[in-house]
Amino acid sequence: MPIVEIKDLRVTFTGGGKPVPAVSGVDLEVERGETLAILGESGSGKSVTLRALMRLNPEGKSRMEGTVRVAGQDVAALGRRELRAFRGRTAAMIFQEPSLALDPVYTLGQQIAEAVMVHDGCSRNEAMARALALFERVRIPSPERRLQAYPHEMSGGMRQRAMIALALSCRPQLLLADEPTTALDATVQIQILVLVRELQREFGLAVIFVTHDIGVAVEVADRIAVMYAGRVVESGPMREVIRRPRHPYTIGLLRSRAHGALAKGARLETIPGAPPDLADLPPGCPFAPRCFLATATCATTAPGPEPVGAGHQARCLRVDATAALLPAVAEG
Amino acid sequence: MNGGSQAATDPGSGRGGPAQPLLTVRGLVRHFALPGKLLGRSKAAVHAVDGVDFDVLKGETLGIVGESGCGKSTTARLLMHLINPSAGELIFDGEKVGSRELPLREYRRQVQMVFQDSYASLNPRLTIEASIAFGPSVHGVPRRQAVERARDLLARVGLDPARFAGRYPHELSGGQRQRVNIARALALRPRLLILDEAVSALDKSVEAQVLNLLADLKQEFGLTYLFISHDLNVVRFVSDRVMVMYLGRVAEIGPSEALFSAALHPYTAALTRSMPSMDPDARTEAPPIAGDPPNPIDPPPGCRFHTRCAFVADACARRTPVLTPAPAAVLPSARPDHRAACLMLEPGSGHPRAPAAPAAAE
Numbered sequence: 197m198p199i200v201e202i203k204d205l206r207v208t209f210t211g212g213g214k215p216v217p218a219v220s221g222v223d224l225e226v227e228r229g230e231t232l233a234i235l236g237e238s239g240s241g242k243s244v245t246l247r248a249l250m251r252l253n254p255e256g257k258s259r260m261e262g263t264v265r266v267a268g269q270d271v272a273a274l275g276r277r278e279l280r281a282f283r284g285r286t287a288a289m290i291f292q293e294p295s296l297a298l299d300p301v302y303t304l305g306q307q308i309a310e311a312v313m314v315h316d317g318c319s320r321n322e323a324m325a326r327a328l329a330l331f332e333r334v335r336i337p338s339p340e341r342r343l344q345a346y347p348h349e350m351s352g353g354m355r356q357r358a359m360i361a362l363a364l365s366c367r368p369q370l371l372l373a374d375e376p377t378t379a380l381d382a383t384v385q386i387q388i389l390v391l392v393r394e395l396q397r398e399f400g401l402a403v404i405f406v407t408h409d410i411g412v413a414v415e416v417a418d419r420i421a422v423m424y425a426g427r428v429v430e431s432g433p434m435r436e437v438i439r440r441p442r443h444p445y446t447i448g449l450l451r452s453r454a455h456g457a458l459a460k461g462a463r464l465e466t467i468p469g470a471p472p473d474l475a476d477l478p479p480g481c482p483f484a485p486r487c488f489l490a491t492a493t494c495a496t497t498a499p500g501p502e503p504v505g506a507g508h509q510a511r512c513l514r515v516d517a518t519a520a521l522l523p524a525v526a527e528g
Numbered sequence: 529m530n531g532g533s534q535a536a537t538d539p540g541s542g543r544g545g546p547a548q549p550l551l552t553v554r555g556l557v558r559h560f561a562l563p564g565k566l567l568g569r570s571k572a573a574v575h576a577v578d579g580v581d582f583d584v585l586k587g588e589t590l591g592i593v594g595e596s597g598c599g600k601s602t603t604a605r606l607l608m609h610l611i612n613p614s615a616g617e618l619i620f621d622g623e624k625v626g627s628r629e630l631p632l633r634e635y636r637r638q639v640q641m642v643f644q645d646s647y648a649s650l651n652p653r654l655t656i657e658a659s660i661a662f663g664p665s666v667h668g669v670p671r672r673q674a675v676e677r678a679r680d681l682l683a684r685v686g687l688d689p690a691r692f693a694g695r696y697p698h699e700l701s702g703g704q705r706q707r708v709n710i711a712r713a714l715a716l717r718p719r720l721l722i723l724d725e726a727v728s729a730l731d732k733s734v735e736a737q738v739l740n741l742l743a744d745l746k747q748e749f750g751l752t753y754l755f756i757s758h759d760l761n762v763v764r765f766v767s768d769r770v771m772v773m774y775l776g777r778v779a780e781i782g783p784s785e786a787l788f789s790a791a792l793h794p795y796t797a798a799l800t801r802s803m804p805s806m807d808p809d810a811r812t813e814a815p816p817i818a819g820d821p822p823n824p825i826d827p828p829p830g831c832r833f834h835t836r837c838a839f840v841a842d843a844c845a846r847r848t849p850v851l852t853p854a855p856a857a858v859l860p861s862a863r864p865d866h867r868a869a870c871l872m873l874e875p876g877s878g879h880p881r882a883p884a885a886p887a888a889a890e
């Protein structure tokens with residue numbers, strides 16, 4: 197049984213005037229020990245989906261529908277106490293900005309030991325020993341000394357490692373990572389990515405990793421899901437999605453990135469137009485107004501997920517047309 | 529966004545003429561004092577920027593890269609005069625910033641910035657249209673015109689004004705907010721635009737749109753860009769020249785292509801080798817260098833990179849390297865405007881790989 201099963205997830209923000217359906221029908225599965233990278237348009241609901249897995253969207257101002265099961269538990273049905281145990285022990289989250297997770301007034305050692313004690317009911321000494329082991333595991337140099345440090349005394353990369361250590365402190369089965377390396381330089385980023393890969397193997401962790409960097413997805417992911425306008429428009433094995441993308445949005449995304457081979461002053465390829473108004477989605481394919489393959493049918497018929505390979509699907513009415521493009525979009 | 533200094537025939541070439549750098553930075557230093565009790569030492573300070581010299585040429589895009597905490601944002605905030613330097617001076621188009629010829633107020637209008645943190649830089653109580661129109665209004669643009677400019681810029685950064693103009697910052701995704709920030713900075717029609725991680729929160733297709741937009745605006749308004757980012761692919765693509773910082777100092781500076789294809793500084797070389805693979809069958813097995821940059825409160829003596837450098841020699845902990853071009857004998861393609869602060873390049877520095885000192889000086 198997959199550790200994450202999301203079926204027809206819908207998250208609607210009701211705080212403002214018109215309700216905003218930020219996530220409108222997401223289906224995702226993640227197996228134990230598997231890393232899923234979520235790529236996609238900015239504003240397409242990646243963070244909201246991740247937060248839904250831990251019920252972190254503001255409860256009064258948003259509505260969550262559909263089913264979200266993590267390690268067999270129905271996340272929507274958890275009581276307050278169960279939810280507290282769930283957060284940290286079943287699923288834990290790391291962010292781009294560690295200050296969201298780390299408390300500035302306690303040392304890192306205190307924070308990790310506290311989390312361990314609350315969850316495992318062990319003694320402070322045992323908890324401190326665990327904290328030390330975790331710091332060693334995430335390769336923080338001079339870990340004893342660093343346990344006594346406050347978050348602001350550490351570099352960005354160090355804080356990011358400390359946040360990973362904190363997230364792992366209660367031995368979660370699922371790690372949710374929302375752009376955790378975006379603020380780090382390349383030499384530290386690659387260390388964190390390799391670390392995540394090792395931890396995943398070592399602890400059988402499942403990981404969902406949101407990123408805008410296709411290279412990052414290639415480094416960490418077993419599978420990739422691509423989101424657009426509150427839906428998953430393509431998902432499949434990492435190699436397949438990168439080498440044989442089948443949704444026109446994915447194709448556009450892969451083509452638009454800047455890379456070393458580009459001539460100076462060349463224009464980057466872009467996807468014309470702007471993403472749709474979530475509060476007022478067109479009846480057919482939400483990508484149709486921007487799609488280079490769209491036909492009249494696309495504007496009226498909503499595409500369902502079409503299987504295009506082993507474990508690979510695309511929500512597109514014209515997967516035959518994208519298949520014909522394949523040699524042209526494959527990595528050169 | 530290319531063009532280099534030869535593009536300085538643009539309308540923005542200004543007073544000092546096209547060959548005059550738009551901005552000259554000399555001996556820039558900024559230390560942040562720490563409360564003494566934190567370290568039990570009273571004089572402890574973060575050496576955020578510790579002696580930085582460079583020029584920004586008219587019409588160019590100068591990229592800045594470097595590890596987290598090396599002082600990129602502090603440099604940017606010093607250039608914006610949002611914080612005061614501990615030492616050093618800025619010359620803008622031939623005139624000293626803060627002098628009678630160029631008072632701060634006058635300078636500030638011409639330099640704008642897009643910040644890394646998309647949230648903190650927008651007023652939560654203003655609609656985004658009002659946020660963008662605010663600057664021009666303050667500078668005397670009539671209200672109707674300011675709003676028109678705001679709506680035009682919203683459309684140009686890919687946010688349909690009909691849908692977005694009336695929204696508040698918390699009703700936008702991170703990427704949408706960052707586009708608002710770009711529109712807001714451009715609303716004042718600056719000559720120098722500092723972009724601090726301005727596209728890092730965007731997806732690749734929106735990023736491409738914004739980069740194309742920045743290139744158009746640059747051409748149209750004769751802008752000069754300082755472009756700070758961790759994404760080396762993007763920096764390489766947009767920059768005419770690139771400056772690599774490490775722990776408050778400049779490690780290397782030079783033409784983008786030369787720097788990325790033949791790095792002179794071991795840190796730059798490690799950076800470029802750390803770029804994530806784009807090939808599913810050639811993932812990075814082991815990180816090219818281990819560890820994190822040392823603490824800027826107590827930076828290592830000599831070359832600041834020596835604690836992580838694969839070529840470290842005894843001299844590296846003793847002698848502070850200065851920016852030096854590669855010796856032509858070692859690198860035939862060496863050019864005088866491509867320099868790095870590494871003892872291996874400095875004749876007679878005492879590093880075993882350094883070229884011999886010239887026989888009799890001068």
Ligand SMILES: Nc1ncnc2c1ncn2[C@@H]1O[C@H](COP(=O)(O)OP(=O)(O)OP(=O)(O)O)[C@@H](O)[C@H]1O
Pocket residue numbers: 209211216218236237238239240241242243244245254474698699700701702703704729730731
């Ligand atoms: N609290 C909120 N109230 C109203 N709308 C919201 C709220 N949080 C998010 N949204 C909207 O929901 C949509 C999805 O937002 P989300 O943060 O998930 O995007 P994302 O895919 O993570 O984007 P990015 O890549 O820019 O981080 C966006 O259109 C956003 O404007």
Ligand SMILES: Nc1ncnc2c1ncn2[C@@H]1O[C@H](COP(=O)(O)OP(=O)(O)OP(=O)(O)O)[C@@H](O)[C@H]1O
Pocket residue numbers: 352379560574575576577594595596597598599600601602603644824
């Ligand atoms: N107001 C401040 N008080 C104390 N220290 C500061 C302050 N602002 C910055 N610093 C420190 O100065 C150093 C340089 O910070 P800066 O923000 O310039 O780095 P950066 O290169 O922009 O890093 P990043 O890539 O993470 O954005 C860091 O060690 C930082 O912690």
Ligand code: SF4
Pocket residue numbers: 443444445481482483484485487488489490491494495499511512513514
């Ligand atoms: S369904 Fe049609 S409009 Fe939508 S992506 Fe496929 S081809 Fe384009």
Ligand SMILES: [Mg+2]
Pocket residue numbers: 242243244702
């Ligand atoms: Mg997000």
Ligand SMILES: [Mg+2]
Pocket residue numbers: 600601602644724
């Ligand atoms: Mg910064």
